[in-house]
Amino acid sequence: MNPYQAEFFGTLLLILLGDGVVAAVILKHTKSENAGWLTIVIGWGLAVTLAIYAVGPHSGAHLNPAVSIALAFQGSFPWQEVPAYCLAQLLGAFSGAVLVWLFYFPFWQKTNSAEVKLAVFCTAPAIRSPLSNLFNEVLATAVLVLALLFIGANAFTEGLNPLVVGLLIISIGLSLGGTTGFAINPARDLGPRIAHFILPIYGKGSSDWSYAWIPVVGPIIGGLLGAGVYQMLF
Template sequence: MSPYYAEFIGTLIIILLGDGAVAGALLKGTKSENDGWLTIVMAWGLAVTLAIFAVGRISGAHLNPAITIALYLTGDFPQDKVAGYIIAQFAGAFVGAILVWLHFLPHWERTDSASKKLAVFCTGPAVRSTPANLVSEVIATGVLVFAILFIGANEFAAGINPLIVGGLIISIGLSLGGTTGFAINPARDLGPRLAHFILPIPGKGSSDWSYSWIPVVGPVLGGVLGAWMFKALFV
């Protein structure tokens, strides 16, 4: 398997299982309706863990353009692979979101809330404030990349790292995710948002494009900041 295909598959797994948990909690008539934030955050953490187990040995399991860009800018990832990784990540997120739509097909029509349908696919602010929302994504992604780098600097028993990174996602979600839904990954937000835009979802409403740049720009800035802090403090 090529590393690009691995990034596609890994990101698809994250979105299928992560957005699937959100769909189960928000859409009308599912057996998991109203499961709540804790269930959603745990599901995202487990999704990332499984994706890393699936493709980590092949591509390094970036699964996130913010991580790929940060590693490139710090000299830890070759320039000629950056575009391919990012394209694969966005494509995987887009296809993963389509699979979520298919899986929950009967429930879209039963759900009256357009905002809940959008939330299945992408993030949105609890309180809409451009500066505050951007800062939230910068901080959360900075923590993500900083922590991934110091986790990688330690020696653990074989197979433990994906579990630790999954726990990191859960920690970020529980601690910092309540403001914006913790995108911390441009592909995770923009790919599914595009799927929401083009899919024939009854009563879906707007895809909120005016907000869409925040979960893209914020994670990229945060990822670079987190990588720079690691280099400055530990290297």
């Protein structure tokens, strides 16, 4: 498996399991309907852990354009690899979202709210305030990248790093995720949003393109900020 295939497959797996847990909790008549935010956050943390275990040895398991760009800025990843990594991540996220749509196919018709259906695929703010929402995504992603660099600087028992990163995602989700849904990953939000726009989802509404720039721009800025802080302090 080459690095680009790995990033595609890893991000596909991330979205299949991550958007999958969202669908399980918020779509009508699933066995885990109304299981709550904690279930979603833990599900995302486990999705990240499994995806890193799956492809980490092949690509480094960035799974996130903000991480690829930040690592290139920090000097530990070549800039010339960034476009192909980002494209593979976006395509993987799109493909994972398509699989989620197929997996939960009978449940779209049982769910009346177009807003809920969109929430399976991508993020939306709890309170719509563009500057505040942008700040939330910037800060949460800065924490993500800074923490990833901290984790990389420490020696763990072999094979433990993906678990630590999964716990990091859970921590960010619980502490900083309640405002915007913690996209912290442009591909994670944009790829499934494009899937929502294209797919013939029963009863879907708008894909909310007016908000879509925030979970793309915010994480990129935040990733650069996190890498910059790490370089200044360490």
